[in-house]
Amino acid sequence: RKEVEQDPGPFNVPEGATVAFNCTYSNSASQSFFWYRQDCRKEPKLLMSVYSSGNEDGRFTAQLNRASQYISLLIRDSKLSDSATYLCVVNVKDSSYKLIFGSGTRLLVRP
Amino acid sequence: SAVISQKPSRDICQRGTSLTIQCQVDSQVTMMFWYRQQPGQSLTLIATANQGSEATYESGFVIDKFPISRPNLTFSTLTVSNMSPEDSSIYLCSVDWAGNEQFFGPGTRLTVL
Numbered sequence: 085r086k087e088v089e090q091d092p093g094p095f096n097v098p099e100g101a102t103v104a105f106n107c108t109y110s111n112s113a114s115q116s117f118f119w120y121r122q123d124c125r126k127e128p129k130l131l132m133s134v135y136s137s138g139n140e141d142g143r144f145t146a147q148l149n150r151a152s153q154y155i156s157l158l159i160r161d162s163k164l165s166d167s168a169t170y171l172c173v174v175n176v177k178d179s180s181y182k183l184i185f186g187s188g189t190r191l192l193v194r195p
Numbered sequence: 196s197a198v199i200s201q202k203p204s205r206d207i208c209q210r211g212t213s214l215t216i217q218c219q220v221d222s223q224v225t226m227m228f229w230y231r232q233q234p235g236q237s238l239t240l241i242a243t244a245n246q247g248s249e250a251t252y253e254s255g256f257v258i259d260k261f262p263i264s265r266p267n268l269t270f271s272t273l274t275v276s277n278m279s280p281e282d283s284s285i286y287l288c289s290v291d292w293a294g295n296e297q298f299f300g301p302g303t304r305l306t307v308l
Contacts, residue, residue, distance in 0.1 A: 118296075127287055127299035128238065171237060182228070182253075183297060185238040 085110055088186035090172050096192045101162045105189045107155040107172030114184075116175035117148055119157045121168045122188065128171055131157075162193045197222055197290050199300035207306045208278055215274045216303045218288035223268035226291040229261070232302070233284045241286075244271040278307045 090107045097103050109117075117134035132139065134146040134155055145158040155172055172186035198221040208214050218227065227244040241261055242250040250263035264272045275282050283306050289297045 127302050129299070130296050133296070182240055182243065184240075187237040 086187070087111060087176075087184045088172055088174050090186040090189050092187055092189060094190040094192050096194060097162055098194055099162055099164060101193075102158065102160045103162060103191065104159075105157045105170055105172070105191075107157075107186055109153050109155070109172075109174045109184075111174070111176050111184075112153065113176060114153075114174045115177050117146075117155050118173040118175070118183075119144075119146055119155075120171040120173050120185075122171055123168045128185075131170070159191075162191075164193050164195065167191055167193045197224065197292055197298045199288060199290060199298055201288060201300040201303050203303055204301065205304040205306075207308065210279050210307055212278055213274055213276045214278065214305060215272050216286055216288075218271045218273070218300055220269045220290050224290040224292070225268070227265065227271045228289045228291070228297065229263065229271070229273045230287045230289065230299075231284045232287060238287065241273070244273075244288075275305065278305075280307045283307045 088109050095103050119131040120128040121131045122128040132141050132146050134148045136148050138147045143160045147156045169188040169190045171188045174184045200219045202217045229241040230238040232238045240253050241256045242252040244250050244263050244265040246265045246268055260276055262274045285302045285304050287299050287302045289299045
């Protein structure tokens with residue numbers, strides 16, 4: 085089983101749609117959670133951190149369920165510029181700090 | 196935030212040769228990381244580059260194949276040794292910022308023939 089699992093997509097949605105991505109992680113010792121965005125042929129960039137209380141940044145809402153080891157990202161009012169791959173990322177602190185990346189969910193927003 | 200540059204941005208190499216990738220950060224950082232992203236896949240951590248000590252390698256990666264240097268708090272190199280076509284990938288360095296967020300360099304796209 086992968087440490088971080090995501091639906092690979094692609095999600096093909098019209099502009100203005102609401103789309104939700106899900107992610108599960110296997111290590112219950114995971115401490116921090118993130119969503120990164122990666123555009124084609126570019127490096128990943130942090131979209132937002134995910135907190136237990138849930139957090140919102142404009143059109144983006146992230147939620148964490150530690151009991152179910154589940155993370156979600158909701159994008160409202162999708163824009164063409166939202167087209168990218170969204171990476172679910174987990175910080176596992178054992179003997180050192182390291183990030184474990186999911187395989188990514190690809191989003192295509194069409195006009 | 197941190198600004199990270201990598202050299203080269205891309206290269207095409209013959210099998211059996213080695214390539215050294217440089218990563219430069221615009222400020223001093225404690226932890227630097229090297230990742231590999233194979234075509235169509237997500238990122239896999241190769242090693243953590245520690246200043247003043249040997250790098251810490253993840254399972255499946257060894258120092259002989261991927262030697263790393265970290266001479267100071269703003270610079271690191273990753274060498275891909277004795278390359279084969281299976282090493283064709285994007286190699287990215289990243290830095291830990293404020294103990295929580297990682298910033299990535301633009302990546303080095305390597306093709307091995």
